Structure formats: structure tokens, C-alpha cells
Amino acid sequence: MKDWALKLDDALWAYKWLLKLRLAIKKLNFDLQIVGKHKLLQLNEMEEFQNQAYENSKIYKECTVKWHDNRIVPRAFLPGKLKSRWFGPFVIKDVTPYGAVELHGKDGTKFKENLENLENFENELILVRKNAETD
Template sequence: MEYLSQWVVKEINLDLEKAGKARLLQLNELDEIRLDAYENHRLYKEQTKKFHDKMIQKREFNNGDKVLLYNSRLRLFPGKRKSRWSWPFTVTDVKAYGAIEVASENDTKFKVNGQCFNLYTEGAFIGKLETIYLSDTPIDA
């Protein structure tokens, strides 16, 4: 019986020492591939964070400022031309890392990320209105 199993090993040309070294080499290659994937993932995360941070606008708000709140859930309602900016709120407190506490007209307070706000200027100057009538145009002779 033992002789037959040795014959099969010779027939397959399986050397246990060679197979062990090959398996160890495969494990080392797998380790290197895993480390390369980890490094690529780290580089991708750094680039993504850099791009994201570049897109964030620096906004500073002070207590008492009037701001408009962007309502991102408004897209569920029909109508393209419906404004997504909610009426002016008053800033009551500016928290760390961009969180802002605002109060509505009926003194309801809530906290929102500062990126969702835009400064509101009351009575913004639109420009000088000029009326030109076609009947008053000078005729060159």
C-alpha cells in the first residue's frame, strides 16, 4: 500500500518541499498585492478629500445675520421654477466646524450645516430703471 502511494507521488511529480516553497511564495505575493491595494486606497482617499475640500466654500456668519436656507427636499414637489431657498432666518449662534443655530420668525430654533445657508440682503439694489420710448427717437436727416 505504501509503495503504491509513493508511486502515485512520483507519477504526479509532486515534491512536498517544492510545493511548500511555491505555496509560501504565493502567500508572499498575496501579501504584496494586499499592501499595494491598501496604498492605492489611501492615495484615492487623499485625492478625494482634497477635491472635496477645494469645492467647499468658506462662509462666515455672525449672530444676528439674516440667512436663506436651501431646501434640498423641495425637488419632490412639481415645478421647475419653484425657489428652493426658504425665507430669511436669523442666526442665533455659530457653532464650531460650520454648524449654525438659526431661529425662524416664530422663534423656532434648529441647527443646520453652514453650507446650506446664503446671506440675505434686505432691499437689495437691483439697478437704475430707464424707460426709452420708441416715439422719442431722434431721426437723423
């Protein structure tokens, strides 16, 4: 009898909560099939929204490329008109801390270039550092 009396309280408690749960399900009209269909519908709507956003971004990119391409001015280059600044050996007159180099050619041309673009070709590129005493 003792074991039955201990289990009776647990059984009554479980029965009480089962009744409350059934009432709650009926009250909320909680049908698992309907809820499952509703979730599936929401997922489909979200996927459709994602596809529309992808298409809109694709259209925007195409329009941006068209706009940019329309603003490009066509240029005609005649042979002999283009001259390279990279002819002959150069002397480095000044190097800045950030890698900019001032180059001087033998014909008096001066320009600045990035140090990464320079190559030492058969010792024709000479490094000359300016001293504060000589200036």
C-alpha cells in the first residue's frame, strides 16, 4: 500500500497537467499539420524574397556597369604619339619614407615613381642619397 500511495500523487499531478495541456491545445487550435504547413509557407516566402533580392542586385549591377561604360570616352592612339618615360638609365635623387622615388634621367627628365616599380638592370639604376651638408 505504501508504494501505491506515493505513486498516486505523481499520477494525479500528471493527469492534471495532461488535462490542462489538452485544454490549451484546443484553445490555441494547435494542430501540428497546420503549423507545419504554415512554417513551410513561411520558408517558401523567405526563399522567394531572397530570390527577388538577388535579382534586384543583379539588375542594379548591370545598370551600374552600363552607366559606367557610357561615361568612358573612347580614345584613339596614333602610332608614334606615345612616348615612354622609361628610357635609359636613371639616377635616384630622393627616396621618401613611404617608397616614392624621384628619378632623374640623363636627358634631364624628372619624375616620381613608386620604388616597387623599379628594377636594377645591369647596374644602370644608381642610388644617390642627398646629404644635408652638400645642399
